[in-house]
């Protein structure tokens with residue numbers, strides 16, 4: 001039997017690239033997402049990828065999806081939301097909570113439910129380079145920094161059970177998430193990239209594929225910053 | 238003038254009292270000391286329920302965001318009293334999430350209000366005893382009177398983290 005992987009946010013963008021990469025590396029993948037229509041792509045990969053509708057903020061939904069598949073060996077928490085740049089004082093309480101509920105709470109609930117079933121393996125959480133701090137997105141930053149903190153604590157706790165827990169922190173990636181930003185915000189963010197362009201989802205998927213591999217599982221509690229060096233303060237070209 | 242955002246009797250409140258004694262008269266601008274200790278309970282991942290997620294992470298982190306939004310830019314020196322949990326801690330998934338989330342929030346606020354002369358830093362406490370409160374108060378007093386750094390997390394654990402055993406420490410109550 002092929003080893004089993006669950007990828008949330010697998011309908012598109014980074015999650016889809018991760019699902020495709022893992023499938024190509026020999027995994028049997030469940031791509032789970034709340035966007036049922038966008039999950040249609042899996043029909044072209046029916047042998048290795050199946051789609052599942054899920055809301056990662058709902059523990060019952062997560063249980064339903066996990067109960068319908070063999071115990072996963074690898075779980076990739078990729079479902080997430082972002083927001084337009086907004087000054088701190090304009091972030092409404094409801095928006096702050098929603099950001100935390102999806103990005104952080106979703107990661108927590110999926111990891112908890114998956115860990116109950118896993119016999120070793122790897123949990124890989126998609127954070128963001130933004131976890132290091134960023135003006136104009138305090139709630140997004142807080143939600144992703146919290147993912148990093150949880151990753152470290154889960155790594156401490158789950159290593160005794162042979163489960164590695166790591167995070168991947170991407171820089172700006174060409175997906176619907178950034179397509180949804182206003183042109184001004186997109187231009188501003190792109191200008192800050194060291195290479196002057198956004199990364200491709202496949203690049204992030206490559207890092208996830210490594211962490212899922214036997215060699216990658218020697219890492220635990222780590223954050224792989226896949227950001228073209230932006231976090232070093234690299235001067236943009 | 239020191240604004241204290243902490244529940245009476247809390248660790249942050251007792252540190253604030255010591256800070257007040259040390260430097261209340263010498264503060265030259267509005268300053269604030271804010272409790273950012275994880276409120277969640279220590280428990281294995283498996284035992285943390287949906288209510289823990291709400292009460293230990295989502296609500297307190299959103300509240301910390303609102304607190305900081307209310308303090309800047311009038312308060313130009315802000316110190317958060319937090320913990321080392323964000324670096325990873327045994328049976329503390331949600332506390333670690335809160336602590337690291339508070340760090341991300343603190344750094345974002347520091348960045349956004351840098352041009353207005355605001356500094357925001359965090360003191361990360363290790364295991365707590367009376368000596369620790371005094372140490373933390375001394376550090377806070379320095380940070381509240383200086384623009385030397387912003388957006389930083391200062392471990393205040395007497396160097397304990399060098400042993401790399403902090404992940405096994407009991408989470409702070």
Ligand SMILES: NC(=O)c1ccc[n+]([C@@H]2O[C@H](COP(=O)([O-])OP(=O)(O)OC[C@H]3O[C@@H](n4cnc5c(N)ncnc54)[C@H](O)[C@@H]3O)[C@@H](O)[C@H]2O)c1
Pocket residue numbers: 008009010011012013014015032033034035038054055056057077078079080081082102106126127128129169170171172173174175176177178
């Ligand atoms: N694109 C970037 O520049 C970038 C940078 C850093 C980190 N990230 C992170 O990477 C992850 C993937 O983002 P992306 O760029 O591929 O965005 P995307 O919008 O293309 O994909 C995100 C997916 O998550 C799904 N999703 C959202 N909320 C959900 C929920 N409650 N339950 C289930 N599914 C849900 C969406 O339906 C969508 O398919 C996110 O966590 C994002 O924060 C993205």
